Amino acid sequence: MNNINSLFSKKLKVLNLGTKNFKDDLEIQGQDVLQLDWSPAAGGDIKLLNIIDRLSSQKDIAVANREAVDRMISSHPILVDIDQAKNAIPGMDENTILHSGPPIEWNRMAGPMKGAIIGALLYEGMAKDEKEAEEIAKSRKIKFAPCNEHNAVGPMAGIISPSMPVHVIYNKTYGNYGYCTINEGLGKVLRYGAFDKEVINRLKWIEEEFAPTIKKALKTIDGGIDIKSIISQAVHMGDECHNRNKASTSLFFREIAVHIMDTDVDMDVKRRVLEFIKGNEHYFLNLSMPACKVATDAAHGIKHSTVVTTMARNGVDFGIRISGLGKDEWFTGPANMIKGLMFPGFKEEDANPDIGDSAITETMGIGGFAMGGSPAIVQFVGGTVEDAIGYSEKMHEITVSENPNYSIPTLDFRGSAVGIDIIKVIEKGILPIINTGMAHKVAGIGQVGAGLVNPPMECFEKALKRFNDEYLEGQDE
Template sequence: MSKMNNLFNQDLKVINIGTVKFNKEMEIQQTESVQVNWQPPAGGNIKLLNALDLIADNDKIEEANKEVIKRMKDAHPYLIDIGQALDVIPGMHARLILHSGPPITWERMAGPVKGAIIGALIFEELAHNEEEAVKLIEAGEIEFAPCNEHSTVGPMAGIVSPSMPVHVIENVVHGNRTYCTVNEGLGKVLRFGAYSSEVIERLKWLQEVYAPALKKALSLTEEGIDIKSITAQALHMGDECHNRNKASTSLFYREISGYFLQTDLEKNEIKEVLNFIKGNEHYFLNLSMPASKAALDASHGVAHSTVVTTMARNGVEFGIRISGLGKDEWFTAPANFVEGLFFPGFSAEDAAPDLGDSCITETMGIGGFAMGASPAIVQFVGGDVDDAIRNSEQMYTITVGENSNYSLPPLNFRGSALGIDLRKVIDTGVLPIINTGMAHKVAGIGQIGAGIVHPPKECFEDALMAFVEKYKAETTA
């Protein structure tokens, strides 16, 4: 009895699990307490719980996931070249247009994606205007495919047409290559569905002036530009390499500018191309994306692995792919809307659903996963610095490991959370966090804000059931 009395004579340390009502009562009584937002595993869904039980404590899965994480960490992407999409992208042909996200037909595409495709056909001189472009498409003359199925990624609409110049990234450890267009900058740009004359002229300049100049500069490097090293440095300088690329673009500028000066380009050409990079703080996004994909592609196709190797959205659907499932097997659900800050004059009614391949960065453990290293990003996407740190910390609960290559100073230099585990997402109910821009639902208006978004949970639920079905014989043996 004395022990019981002693207990109540001490300061209570209260942990409240579940409903917050009891925790609020503790606050009223000025008693310090900790709120644990507990929920049953898999949200209490018996079907999902049974599926998780079938693959629990599975040595093959654990070993496969370790291998995937090793490949992701070991991958070392370099920018080695820039080339015409038709010449370098596997499977590209003269009537193929690549887009962001999972597969989708023209009839179902979002406004910005349709607008960007029209612009691409005008750029390719296959059409002179919107009417001719649509007629060509409806006649079945143009084929569409996801960028991700062709070793490529694209921001927002993600459109890649045959004549467009694309960065060539090589993962020198595993030997695979990935591709991404050159970031056009802000304003009226193709990736947001604009296709006015100024947009087409900028694309022509990138094709005829910028790409040849960069090709000459890169030819003077011994092995290319080390994108992995720049990313690691930028994370220590306030970038998260998705929505904030100020430091990384500056570091890339420092690396490439000396090579431009060594070329035989005229002085005015050098000035023009360097000013283009200098004036475009998001330039590095179109390098961090294919660099992330290079690591993830090298990690795809590992039997028994439950790690997510692709997250992508097309403005209608969100899609994921899993390492241990088919190469082109997508698990999709309707894309969510981004929640965050709108530019003056815009509101949620103007926004298109989540769009673009840029969450390949989060799939690699940077972007939204690294917001804790980028306190300035909260001014762009909303929330506060504590939110950014909490978001980064929460991602460790759904990942297989940590990436010591990409350490986060505000988290005591802890490696970023790496390897989204399908099982942990379902078990905890915690969804990957993505920070991203918001596109207007009408083609050509452009970016109207930025914020936070999560994948729909249905993608992961469907993937889990497919995984169990594929490996059923082994998991029940």
């Protein structure tokens, strides 16, 4: 009895598990309470728990996942060319327009994507005005397809039309290619759905002056420009190569500038090309994305692997693809709203749901997964440096391994988490973290903020059930 009396005479230090109501009540009474966020594995879903139990005992999965991650880590992306999409991208023709995220039809598309498609049709000369462009888009004349199904990726709306120049990235380890448009810079740009004369003129300049100059410069470089090396260096310099590309763009500028000067292009053109890259800190995003794409594509198609090889959003749906399942088999859920910092004059309700293929960076283990090495990013997306480090550490709980090529100095040079495993995501209830820009829901207004977002858990649950059907259905339980 004395021990009990002694216990209750001391100041309590309370650890609360589960609902926060108990924590709130105790704090009102002046108690110190530590809240431990906890939820049962797989959200307590018995069917999912049974699937996890069955899959966890499969040795083939561990071996396959190791192979998938090894292929991602050993991939070596090189910038080898710039060419028009219709010449470079497999399956691209004069009537095809590629977009970000999983498949979607015109009538379901978000405002920024519709605006970007209208702009692309004007740019291609297929329509003379907005009204005609809309009519063409609604008709069956144009074939819409995800960038990701054509070895390509696109930021935000992600629109790629036939005449647009694209970076050509070669994976010299596995021999596959990836493609991405040229980053237009900030302000009124096509990727946010703008399509006025300024936007079209810039796209034409990129096609007619910028791209041919870079193409000539790349021809003077034996073996191309090593994008993997630039990402590795940039991560050590404070970039995470999704929303912060200051160091990586500077490193790329240093690599390409002298070769631009070595071309026979008119000096005024060279100056404009160099000024364009120099004044666009996000230029490298459109190189880091296809670099990640060729690595994750190299990891796709490995039987029994539960590793995620694609995360992409179209502004309406969020979709993922899994290495051990079909290349064009998407698992989707509603795209979430981004939480973060709004630009002056904008409110949260102005923003469109999550959009863009740029989550390919997180799929490869950089971007939000590497925020711990990019403390300045919190000034852009919100939160604290401690939060950023915590996100990077937490991602190791849902991944297969770490990538020594992209090590994070602030985490004692630990490699970034790589190889998102759908089993671990559901079992632990931890979703991948993505840092991203926010597009206004109305086409053409542009970026209204930046922040953090997660995929919907629904994507991973669907993928796990499909994986179970593919590999374990019919086995004795």
